[in-house]
Structures are given as C-alpha cells and as structure tokens.
Amino acid sequence: xxxxxxxxxxxxxxxxxxxxxxxxxxxxxxxxxxxxxxxxxxxxxxxxxxxxxxxxxxxxxxxxxxxxxxxxxxxxxxxxxxxxxxxxxxxxxxxxxxxxxxxxxxxxxxxxxxxxxxxxxxxxxxxxxxxxxxxxxxxxxxxxxxxxxxxxxxxxxxxxxxxxxxxxxxxxxxxxxxxxxxxxxxxxxxxxxxxxxxxxxxxxxxxxxxxxxxxxxxxxxxxxxxxx
Amino acid sequence: xxxxxxxxxxxxxxxxxxxxxxxxxxxxxxxxxxxxxxxxxxxxxxxxxxxxxxxxxxxxxxxxxxxxxxxxxxxxxxxxxxxxxxxxxxxxxxxxxxxxxxxxxxxxxxxxxxxxxxxxxxxxxxxxxxxxxxxxxxxxxxxxxxxxxxxxxxxxxxxxxxxxxxxxxxxxxxxxxxxxxxxxxxxxxxxxxxxxxxxxxxxxxxxxxxxxxxxxxxxxxxxxxxxx
Numbered sequence: 001x002x003x004x005x006x007x008x009x010x011x012x013x014x015x016x017x018x019x020x021x022x023x024x025x026x027x028x029x030x031x032x033x034x035x036x037x038x039x040x041x042x043x044x045x046x047x048x049x050x051x052x053x054x055x056x057x058x059x060x061x062x063x064x065x066x067x068x069x070x071x072x073x074x075x076x077x078x079x080x081x082x083x084x085x086x087x088x089x090x091x092x093x094x095x096x097x098x099x100x101x102x103x104x105x106x107x108x109x110x111x112x113x114x115x116x117x118x119x120x121x122x123x124x125x126x127x128x129x130x131x132x133x134x135x136x137x138x139x140x141x142x143x144x145x146x147x148x149x150x151x152x153x154x155x156x157x158x159x160x161x162x163x164x165x166x167x168x169x170x171x172x173x174x175x176x177x178x179x180x181x182x183x184x185x186x187x188x189x190x191x192x193x194x195x196x197x198x199x200x201x202x203x204x205x206x207x208x209x210x211x212x213x214x215x216x217x218x219x220x221x222x223x224x225x226x227x228x
Numbered sequence: 229x230x231x232x233x234x235x236x237x238x239x240x241x242x243x244x245x246x247x248x249x250x251x252x253x254x255x256x257x258x259x260x261x262x263x264x265x266x267x268x269x270x271x272x273x274x275x276x277x278x279x280x281x282x283x284x285x286x287x288x289x290x291x292x293x294x295x296x297x298x299x300x301x302x303x304x305x306x307x308x309x310x311x312x313x314x315x316x317x318x319x320x321x322x323x324x325x326x327x328x329x330x331x332x333x334x335x336x337x338x339x340x341x342x343x344x345x346x347x348x349x350x351x352x353x354x355x356x357x358x359x360x361x362x363x364x365x366x367x368x369x370x371x372x373x374x375x376x377x378x379x380x381x382x383x384x385x386x387x388x389x390x391x392x393x394x395x396x397x398x399x400x401x402x403x404x405x406x407x408x409x410x411x412x413x414x415x416x417x418x419x420x421x422x423x424x425x426x427x428x429x430x431x432x433x434x435x436x437x438x439x440x441x442x443x444x445x446x447x448x449x450x451x452x453x454x455x456x
Contacts, residue, residue, distance in 0.1 A: 146393075165368065168418065188393070
C-alpha cells in the first residue's frame, strides 16, 4: 500500500520479519561488509560472480537453484559472513524497496525484531515522516510484519503524530501479543508461522521474533544495505 | 484488496460502517422497499426522478448538491422511508460492490453493527466461502470496518477455516475493543471518528457501533438491495 503515502523526505522502513529483514540485520551484525538485495535469482547469480559475493535466496522454502545459501539467519554466523558481501534475492522485500526508491523516499532502512531498537532510535533521531512498509506475501498483510510495525509505533509514537488507522490497529495487536510473540503467532496460526513450521523452522521463527539480538541499522545507499 | 480473493461461489459482505451500510440496514429495517446504490450524484438524481425515489448522498460531509438527503441513519425513520425506494450514492461502498459483481461473487450482502446478527446467521446458513470486504477510504483500511469484520469472524469462525492473517488481526482488535466500541474508537482517535465528530455526529457514530438495532439482511439482486 506504499502508493498511498507521500514518501518525499520520509524514512521508509522495509519490513519482512520472516525472514528477509531479520537475516539482513543478522548478517550485518555479524560483520558482513554489505547486503545487496536483488529481485531475481538470475541477478543474484550474476552479481555474486562479479563481486565474489555469497549468493542466497529461497523459492518455496528451498535454496533457489544456482544459489549457495538460504534465508535462515542461522546461516550467517560471524565465522562465515564477516567481511563478506551477501547478495540476497527476496521477492516482496526487494520489490517494496524498489518501489520506495522510485517514489523518492528520503531514506530507506530495513526493520525486524532483531534490530528493533536500532530502528526506533534512528526514527526518533531523524525526526522525519515515517512510513512502515510491510512486505506482505502476495500482497496480503501478515501478522508478524504488523506486529513489528506495532512494536515500532508503540515505542516511537510520542515523537510523532499518527495519521492512519492501520498504525492504531498494528499497535493494538502488538500490545495484545507483546508478552509472548511466538505464542501469539502460534495461537493465531499465522500464515507464515504455519508455512515455516511445515519446514521445521521453529528455531528461525523464535529468533526472528526476538528483539535486539542483532541490533544494527541497515541503511540503503547506492544499491547496498550497509550498517549506519 | 478484493482482487486478492477468489470470489466464485463466495458470499461477499460489503462493509462501510460509518455510515453507508449502517444506513442501508436502517432504511430497510424501517420498511424501505429497496435501496439502490449508485456511484455518482448525477446517476442518483436521474434515477431518483425516473422511479420517484428518495435521493441521498454526501460529499465532504454535506448533502451533495441536487440530492435531498444525507448519510445519517437517523434520516430514515419508518414514518419517512416506509414503502419508499432510497437511491443512495456512496463512493467506496458502491465501488466495492461493483468490483465484487464483476469478479463473479456468488452473493453480495451489506454488513454493519446494526445488522451484525443477521449477517452472521446468513453466513453460517449459506456455508459458502466468505469474503469480508471493508470499503475503506481512499484505499486505506479504517478501524470501524476492521472492528466489524472482527466481530463477524469472532461469531462465525467455528463454522469456517480462516486463511488470511488479516482475519486474525481483525478479530484480535475487535476483542480488545468489544467492551466499548465507541470508547475504543475515541481512544484511538480513529480517522472517521475524528472526521464525523468534527461534523457534530457523535450520535451517528454511537448508533453505527450498536449491534442489532436494525437487524435485517440487505441482499443485492438486480441492482437493488432488498431484505432477504
């Protein structure tokens, strides 16, 4: 729904909690030089070759053909990723990021529970309009991205005015879920909870719902996400 | 977001709580022969003349030029509307209704708190897939339509499987708000609460959030909403 908002001078937060933006924060936290988001497997392979980067991405829950790694944050330990460049293909997150670029966003960052505080601190410090862009899946809102948006709103709202009911909705749902985000996702049988559990990825889900375990701010500049 | 869902054989509930669908239920409850929704003031005037109907609709909170009545349910008492035809122009609700028609919806009904039970009873009896279509405003979701969707989901969910996180989100927010919907709308300073309060319409808001005070089921057939 990014087209509904004026992005000039705005800070756009790209949110794709399960698992793209959680993995981006983790890779950068563990020392990756940068993360380059691309929108197709072909571009990922090509760019990976050119710059000797680590190529990663999944389609339907499997490492995409021709790529080396998947979307799990646990694949990007410091031992592995430190000082390397990660070329990551994601569908929705990258699409949203490019949309934000085209529409003239002032600054673009990525957000997830693992870097919740870094995002909130940045938004408060910038003091510019904020658009929280939930990547969704096939254009449907999902619970975890709304929970993250709600967490951000809850923390920063005293510094901003809210002009969209969806922000109120997100905060309400977050406050209900706050005590145990994983239990809430499970109780609601959230679509991505369901899908990832089917792949045996409970550990990933729990990690991606944990605040501040990879607390850096990925900022998009010249095609790359770097730590601010 | 209606385009995301398969509407074949589905029952689509058009929701525009403040105030179109609340007013439709009220007019029919009070004996209107039918309500004909149209998407422009010009069509409303023309059709009103042809069939000697009561023309109604607002733009920017005022009765639209050339029409006789507004969007308030309180304008449609039994004394006034009994046995008459109401030609109502609304923007978002009518647009959504036409979209549902074009996409082959099985049946189309309108929903609002004043006819909550009638909607729920119908959905359970039909036992077909259900799409709850929130009319929104300029494409943004609003709190009251989500609350109504949540109320419906809460009441009918044991008869259906839920396959969309937005349904879980709607029910969560509804359960938080349930005890006092008006207070919740006020506390969240919901966009339409804010706008209608600016026109002095607290009474309308309170009425439109009251369950079952006009408990009929408006069903769309051949261009008209009639009581099933």
